Amino acid sequence: MKKRSTRLSLIERALIERDWHQTAIVAQIHALCGNNSQGMVEAAGRVLFVVLAAVVADDHQLDSDDLNLIHQTLIAMHDQVDDPEISSTRRACIICGLQAAERIIPLLQRCSLVSAACKLKEKLKKSHILLEDFNDLIDFDQRRPINQDQLQFF
Template sequence: MKKRRQSNVAVNLVERAVIAAQWRQNVATARIHALMGENARELVNQAGRVFFVVLGAAIQQRLSADRLELRILRGAVNATHDQAGVEPIDPVRRASILAGLEAAAKMLHELPHPALVCAACVLAAKLKNSDVCMSDFQKLIEGAT
């Protein structure tokens, strides 16, 4: 009998649905914060969640690291990292984060829903255990190259 391959994140169907719904809400909230929000911590938190999931799904789909959207996302991740812990929001960083969110939104139409949900579950598991830090994003970025 063949062993069933287990995913890195073991969650039941209801948990997956809740995680996916919460993540979809994060996408909308992050774009609002990037456009007009003044809370830098919330901007970094929301945008970082979007970037993590989209990068994770892109890696699962083996998208080319040379894609324009992925290059924009890498720059936006750096801007998000630079903005972390800094008030007020720097206008240049805001523009970079907004560009990253727009690139992520464009990729959402191309990435399959199961890949996004899987990446969102990985993020939820990481957040349950600790914060996500720049090294987590660097691992994702390296996986895309």
């Protein structure tokens, strides 16, 4: 009996990449005009997780203004996650974070983005993504500590 490899095939990786790009579009729609708070947090969180994981994989400079905007977005998502009403301030912050992610994406290697999207998919099979998972990617503690590491984003 042939043992199945744990490595994803090229087709599986391509499908994960396609799904992630669709999630990025959904995140923008939710942020711009959606009324589903949880959907907005989930979609934005998936986009930001993949971008941050790819930033780390590509060893980019972490002190950029865009990464600081993403950090502020994570704080806004933290505040939004259990609130069914989307405040205009949080919506604006999440939009800014997604726009910052869009500016970072062209600087990243495609293989890093795909690998990060695959990492996210595998992680979601086992558990939810927590705020702690973002802090594990990039040490935001120097900017503003977020210590509610049991908060579940998606």
